[in-house]
Amino acid sequence: MTTVTQLKCACPKCLCIVSVEDAINKDGKYYCSEGCAEGHQTLKGCHHQGCEC
Template sequence: MTTATQTQCACESCHCPVSETEAVQKDGKTYCSEACAQGHPDGKGCGHAGCDCG
């Protein structure tokens, strides 16, 4: 059984853990979603329950 490594989303206001297998990579940083990776161009939130980052 292989366990995926998790890290914190690189978005400063986001508190979501990120699995390496589901991460969005941009500019050498790891994000939990495209919204975080793109700087929240459509407003707040990454789409994950309970997180209001951005």
């Protein structure tokens, strides 16, 4: 039995879909990258082309 749970990255400008297993969990929200998880205070963008975050 396989459970695949996919969520949109919690960063508002990010379009990435992440699986719960691979996501960065911060404060109960799931993010696709460290940059998204920290709110892009020091890291711009994510590693995904087409996102404007």
